[in-house]
Amino acid sequence: MDTSPASNDSLPLSSDALLAQLDDWGLAYQLHQHAPLRTVADAKLVEAEMEQPGVTSLKIKNLYLRDRKKRNYLFSLEQDRDIDLKALGKEIGAAGLSFGSADRLMQTLGILPGAVSPLAMITGAAQGVTFYMDAAVQEVDAINMHPLVNDRTVVMPRADFLAFMERLGCEIHWI
Numbered sequence: 265m266d267t268s269p270a271s272n273d274s275l276p277l278s279s280d281a282l283l284a285q286l287d288d289w290g291l292a293y294q295l296h297q298h299a300p301l302r303t304v305a306d307a308k309l310v311e312a313e314m315e316q317p318g319v320t321s322l323k324i325k326n327l328y329l330r331d332r333k334k335r336n337y338l339f340s341l342e343q344d345r346d347i348d349l350k351a352l353g354k355e356i357g358a359a360g361l362s363f364g365s366a367d368r369l370m371q372t373l374g375i376l377p378g379a380v381s382p383l384a385m386i387t388g389a390a391q392g393v394t395f396y397m398d399a400a401v402q403e404v405d406a407i408n409m410h411p412l413v414n415d416r417t418v419v420m421p422r423a424d425f426l427a428f429m430e431r432l433g434c435e436i437h438w439i
Contacts, residue, residue, distance in 0.1 A: 276374040276387060279413045285386070286418075291428055293418040300415045302378050304343045307408075307417075314408060314419055321406040321419055324398065326380035328369050332360035336372050336391070339439070340382045340409075341398040355439070356396065374412070381410040382425070383418070389434040399438045401425075 286293060296314050301307045304325050311323060327339040327347070335358065341347065353361040366377050373380070374387035385395055401407060407425050411418050420428075429436055 274376070275412060277412065279411045279416060282383060282386060282411050283418075286428070289428070289431060291420070291424040293420040293424065295411070296417045296419070298415060298417065300378065301410075301417075302414065307343065310417075311408070314417060316406070316419065319406055319419075320404045321408055322398070322401055322404045323408045324382075326382070328364045328373060328380050329361045330364045330368065331358035331362075333358075336364060336368070336388075336393045337361070337396060338373065338380070338382065338385065338388060338393050339396045340401075341439075342400050345398065352439075356437070378414045379410050379412055381412065382407070383409050383411055383428070385429065385432055385434045389432040394437065395429075395434055396437045396439045402438070 283295065298310045301310065307323060323343045324340045325343045329337045329339065329349070331353065337358065349361045353359055369375060369377060369380070372388055372391040372393050373384035375381070375384045382395065382397065385393065388395070401422060404422060406419050406421050408417050408419050410416060
């Protein structure tokens with residue numbers, strides 16, 4: 265599924281509105297437009313275009329998960345990290361982790377499948393979604409993320425990303 269700006273009308277908060285909010289808050293980012301990226305393999309085809317000399321950036325994959333108690337989680341992990349849902353659930357004390365449905369994704373994060381991103385916590389924080397971030401973020405200069413659609417990527421300095429999450433009142437659980 266493509267989640268291009270044409271789909272913005274179906275989102276509670278459009279990508280353009282998110283970017284305007286980042287601008288209003290004085291948060292830095294570089295915006296890149298590209299073909300819709302559906303997988304890590306797709307993203308790897310365009311990563312070189314987003315590289316900045318002297319800047320280390322983390323490329324992430326994102327998982328929207330629910331547990332048996334129907335609690336919602338967003339995991340943003342280094343894109344090449346192997347993930348075992350059973351082990352992950354055990355690590356965080358959440359039995360029965362499984363992928364959330366497209367309907368729940370829209371209800372809790374305000375996005376469509378294919379555009380899952382930490383930036384969706386702009387909606388998710390108020391919906392009680394628990395956010396987990398790869399501890400590798402603490403070692404890089406910037407993070408590559410979709411701004412609620414999958415045909416755009418923002419490269420955001422780590423400090424600005426952390427300021428964004430703080431503005432939302434979103435606690436980051438490092439994993």
